[in-house]
Amino acid sequence: MQGLHLTADLHDCQCADFWLTEGTILLECLTRVVAVAKLNVVGQVAHHFPATPIGRGGVTVALLLAESHVCIHTWPEQGSVTLDIYVCNFGGDHSDAAKALQEALIALFAPRHVERNILHRGSITGHLV
Template sequence: MQGLHLTADLLDCRCDAPWLVDADMLGAACVAHAEAAGLQVVGQLFHAFPATPEGPGGVTATVLLAESHLCVHTWPEQRGVTIDVYVCNFGADHSAKARALMAALEALFVPGHAQRNALQRGEIGAVVA
């Protein structure tokens, strides 16, 4: 269960509006960037939420990877995005691939501000009580 879990909270995104509201467009980009990073896509689900009085609905793009997962959630009314990339490093170290995927997705949204986190998860050979 050892792996790298990256998260990014992006604010003031200056990307073109469709990246925040078009589930199919965003989903296709997520798949393409995951594959370009050298990760293996094994499933996907993209969902657009309905508009609210505050503005257009956001989207969620979830990509299941052989190495683990990628999730992107958008809030167009706030020009905000959260990204979650987790890769298991049991058979090989996929950390560089996860970082490349995160960087490519961040660049897509052109954030004015970003809060990034990295968490090393699990230890090979560790005993969990």
């Protein structure tokens, strides 16, 4: 159950607009980046949100991984993105892959400001059932 959970809030993204609105393209890119990180996709979804009076609709893209998951949520009207990457380290340490994946995605969206969070999950001791 031990793992690494990385989140990042990306603000004032300077990427091309389609990265914030085209879930199919974003999903294809994410799948390639995950493969480069040597993580294994076991499921996927892309959901498009409708436009609102304040702007274009964003997307949520998620990959279910054998190692856990990666999700991207976009807010094109704000030029913002949130990233959520979790890898369990059962059977091997996937932490470096998660970190590389996060860096690749941050580079893709080219934010002017990034807020990062790191959570080390699970513990071998003290949680025996």
